[in-house]
Amino acid sequence: MANPFKPTAGMTPPVLIGREDDLEEFEMALDNGVGDLGRLAYVTGPRGIGKTALLNAYGDIARDRKWDVIDETADQGFLDRLVEALTDTKTKVRSVELPTVRLDLGGTPVGLSTSLGGISLEPTQRALTFRRAAGQRLDVLEKKNRGLLITLDEVQASDITELRALATGMQHLIRERRNVAFVFAGLPSMVEDVLNDNVLTFLRRANRTVLSGIPIPEVHHAFRTIITTNGKQASDEVLDTLSASTRGYPFMIQLVGYWAWAYTKNSNVITTETTQKSDSASPTRSG
Ligand SMILES: Nc1ncnc2c1ncn2[C@@H]1O[C@H](COP(=O)(O)OP(=O)(O)O)[C@@H](O)[C@H]1O
Ligand SMILES: [Mg+2]
Structure with a gap:
């Protein structure tokens, strides 16, 4: 018999113990529709407490509802990867407007990161790029009554520039009442650094989950x-x-x-x- 226990970071456990309330809250956030406060959330707690496992479970909840889910880890270059993931796939995104170039995809899937090689975008431009890519994806999804969840794990203060761009873009999407949810996770020190950043004030409104041990x-x-x-x-x-x-x-x-x-x-x-x-x-x- 295979060992059912998985002492591996980021691994989905055989049973997610003691997180029923968190899962229910997230389900409600999706089911309550656009504007629900729980659609902007973060998870914090020490290493090994189950942040990644919970993010994965949130992803499953969204997928059950036929949402598109993009999971990213906040190391360098995550925003470009996120934009790539948004513009990738079966969704028929014809073109992505960039501040300096206009990239005509003409129906052929083009790896955006390759095409972008060498262009480094300013934070405001990057926010715009993200917002457009997410907006186009949502145009397709919303027609079918579906939504988009983005999870961002291992958020650290070192990625603050990209995080600012993402948060700015996300703020607009939420304000525009798009069918979107954003959950990020990180160690408690992240909370202080990130939430104290004066560009990221918007994230202070996020629904907070501080994970602790299981009874x-x-x-x-x-x-x-x-x-x-x-x-x-x-x-x-x-x-x-x-x-x-x-x-x-x-x-x-x-x-x-x-x-x-x-x-x-x-x-x-x-x-x-x-x-x-x-x-x-x-x-x-x-x-
Ligand atoms: N609620 C839970 N019940 C049982 N096992 C869990 C739970 N949450 C996490 N685990 C397990 O604990 C370990 C650490 O979880 P992980 O999500 O990687 O923690 P973190 O991201 O906070 O460092 C993994 O092996 C995972 O499968
Ligand atoms: Mg983790």
């Missing part, structure tokens, strides 16, 4: 579900030990589960003995 009883319950549905068993006592040793920290949930599973490779029963072994195997146990 131990919920971890216990999830462990039981994951273990039994994947063909093994564990007593309540063992489940108690396992869940307590995670301290509710999502990364530890995966790690503890992973080792408990790995150590019972040849058996269907996870025992107290296994929990002791897996506990001492966890490198970040005392961290």
Whole structure:
């Protein structure tokens, strides 16, 4: 049996534990329609708490509603990649107007980043480029009653120029009542730097989700579900030990589960003995 636990950053967990309220809130933000405050949001919390996992789950919610979803990570060049993703694909974007050149795509898919090689755009121009690309995509989507979600992970202050351009463009799209949502995520230090930036005041209105650990009883319950549905068993006592040793920290949930599973490779029963072994195997146990 494959190990169902995935102690890997950014990995979608077998069960997203304890985030029901956040998911419901996001569903409502999409279902309530244009103008809902939850359509501009950010997620923060320490490393390994589940920010990326939550962004992915938001993406799934949007896809379920037939929205287009673009996931980006905020390292250098993300805005160009975003524009490329927006103009790419099956949507029939005929041309993209740029401040210095007019690029006629004439129906043939052209990699925009290649065509743009060497042109470095000023922040205001970049905002405009993004806004146009997103606007054209939305023209197509909205006709079919669909929307566009953009998620931006690992937001850091070092990418502030691109983030300013994106936020400015996004602000216009929201003001124009386009069917769009934007969720970004980053470490708590990002919140201070980014939200204190005087160009990014618009983002201060974003709906904030500060992720914290999962209550131990919920971890216990999830462990039981994951273990039994994947063909093994564990007593309540063992489940108690396992869940307590995670301290509710999502990364530890995966790690503890992973080792408990790995150590019972040849058996269907996870025992107290296994929990002791897996506990001492966890490198970040005392961290
Ligand atoms: N709600 C959750 N329930 C169970 N496991 C989770 C949950 N959120 C995240 N994880 C798992 O924890 C680990 C870290 O999650 P990740 O989203 O990468 O954290 P972050 O982006 O905050 O650093 C991953 O292995 C992920 O599958
Ligand atoms: Mg992450």
